[in-house]
Amino acid sequence: AGKSKVDEEVLDELENILISADVGVQTTLKIIERLEERVKRDKYLNTEELDKILREEIMALLQENKSADLADFEIPKLNHPYVIMVVGVNGVGKTTTIGKLAAQYHLKGKKVVLGAADTFRAAAVEQLKIWGERVGVPVIELGMGKEPSSVVFEAAKKASEMQADVLIIDTAGRLHNKLHLMNELAKMKKTIQKFIPDAPHEVLLVLDGSTGQNAVMQAREFTKTTDVTALAITKLDGTAKGGVVIGISDEFKIPVKYIGVGEKIEDLQVFNRAEFVDSLFKKN
């Protein structure tokens, strides 16, 4: 293609693509503005050049995953279990992601233990136990209706005794505007620390890839109470693009670590910025 001017029409089209990928108005405008600035310097670009710049700008907003230089699904060697606490609103895919994650660590020869701290949602413990069986790793549970903090304590204790490499804790889905439920999370976190002072080493916030702008609020509130360290975006095997994480990653400086691409045990991938940005522009 020859050189063509980047005009209103091109930018409008871009805006539509980003908005319909749930990138959000503010982040979209931010991207477009940055693009315009770079275009100003070099008024005539071919579509390939424009495309390249655009992808670079979006990549820049997505935080680099610091553990990306580690091999896939690696964890640091500690003299106690590496504790991952998994949090998020209802139905996003926390328990399933835990099952898949456990499978990956288990495959790497790590000793994995799961903690069933969702004692609220109907059959939540049972669901995690089935995942535990599938993967072949133990699940520490006290049954339904028990205080989540007690489960967490028990899980930390047992995992330490068993000299586990990883302890992954499942928590009940909770909407971030419910103060008492958010406080419960903070309490769970403190309880783990009584046993393993530098835990949790990771707080994984799971976001449903089909969620719109509310995901920003989720990130804000969960970060406030639990210092989220990484994001997982699920259900990207559907037509939703999950573009809202671009703004989230940028605003809260939290990297996306995993993406969920199905319901099966192997359907978890390490996040790849370039591939993710590519998928934003792919027609369904």
Add this chain to the structure above:
Amino acid sequence: MFQNLSERLEGALKVIKGKHKITEINVAEAVKDVRKALVEADVNYKIAKEITERIKEKALGQKILIAVEPYQLMIKIVEDELAQLMGGQKADLMLTGSPAVVLMAGLQGSGKTTFSAKLANQIKRQGRQVLLVACDVYRPAAIEQLKTLALQIGVDVYSEPENNNPVAIAQNAIQYAKANHKNVVIVDTAGRLAVDEEMMNEIEKIKKAINPCEILFVVDSMTGQDAVNTAKAFNERLDFTGVVLTKLDGDTRGGAALSIRAVVEKPIKFIGTSEKIDGIDVFHPDRMARRILNM
């Protein structure tokens, strides 16, 4: 984080007040702000465009330019337009047939199983004999989840743990219901993606096998721009009769409600307002309009 519509319009229309001559350009400006507010509330951007075009025409038609309080009038026009878009048809549940069969459908984790139990509880309280049917043969502990909820409300569950054919289970459940004097059968199904051909075929088959009087499409109110694709695809396959909007106890603006209503023209029959069994309510278009606009 987001400015609400009043604040936005105040901004746009203050300019108008300050000027002596009110022009169409100012209305265009205000309408643009409305569009932005809608998109930030997750209304599909194409639909937001259509809606605001209509709002613009109405605003100009109602002579907002020479109104004493153009700002008030503008807000009223917007609110009315949205409420009307989401209202229209009356949205009662139509339980016909013996037994009356209700089929649930939707994406993964949208709240189908929870809502099935909520609805069962409500119908049971009206003095009817309800049967819940566990047709999710995939999700770990799906049957157990439905059974646990059913136990809380004292409703029977039909399940076949050894059978992995949901179509057959659904059929057998109807026979069971007939033999056991159940008036209403609520069929919970597995979550599925609209692009999953096999799974969409499956639910289409379930529908054919049990001839439901109501097919409820259950959707998470936090859904973003993709809501239109999903709603359209499920509707094309199932021609569903109503929508259930869940998790409205959160702080989502819920623009998906508007998008879905606009693309499939099916009524929103219920909302989910908590994780608990009594967290079910009817849908109020006017409240939803104000919520989307953050007013």
